[in-house]
Amino acid sequence: MAYWNLLSATLLLYFLPCIPLGDIKNQNTRLLVNGALFLGLMSHAALVYVSTFSQGVDLNFSNALLIISWVTVFLYWLINFHAAHKGFQFLTLVPALVIVTMNPLLNGHHYLSDSYSFAAPIHIVVALLGYSLLAFGAIFSIFLLFIETNLRNKLSSGTLFSSDSSILTLESHLFAIYWVGFFLLTITMVTGIFFTERLFGTPLMINHKLIFSVLAWLIYGSLLLARAIFGWRGKKAINFSLMAFIFLFLSYLGSKFVLEILLP
DSSP states (O other): OHHHHHHHHHHHHHHGGGSOOSOTTSHHHHHHHHHHHHHHHHHHHHHHIIIIIBTBOBOOHHHHHHHHHHHHHHHHHHHTTTOOEETHHHHHHHHHHHHHHHTTTSOOOOBOOTTSOTTHHHHHHHHHHHHHHHHHHHHHHHHHHHHHHHHHTTOOSSOSOEESSOHHHHHHHHHHHHHHHHHHHHHHHHHHHHSHHHHHSSOOOOSHHHHHHHHHHHHHHHHHHHHHHHOOOHHHHHHHHHHHHHHHHIIIIIHHHIIIIIOO
């Protein structure tokens, strides 16, 4: 019963900011939206606990998505607290609504083994944080792509996506997110490749998951290096970042989807 109450509350509280409520710059409207999001995050966190941790650690495909979506909504709440980015909620909250709705429908189980090393949960937490930051970076990249398209077409008013910040400011925020996400991804890769037997009791296997992870890491690393040395920005940088995220998605969530949903 608690699960369904939390799920319903999360859906309602995340749906509210997607409804046109008038001038979002109005202080009362902004307080309403931020308050709804805060309560939604609390409800979402409780839902994560009930679904993932109440009976052991169940990190199935759906619960992993549930955790990642919580982090992305939390980052959205922080970054857009002052309603500077119009339309950003559709790219962040709508996917979260879909993920929360699908959680009870994709109800396979994948419990962590008690035989894992004590460091294994730390590795998993770092990995999920890294994936979440890079997922949010991909969402932010798409938002930035819409903003650039509007500016290129000289559309400044009446558009679905707009921002009070300049393109350069948005890009600096985006790459700060990518740097932190890449750092966490690097830790995940190093511990996963060199210490997998110590962490999980199984030898390292060269499979599609590892190959996609390495490709994602190489593309992210190349992008950040090109940004630092050559000042890469704009559509080229965004396309590279989205390509890297596709490989990252295929490496972890794509593999879990195939193994747990398509081939139960």
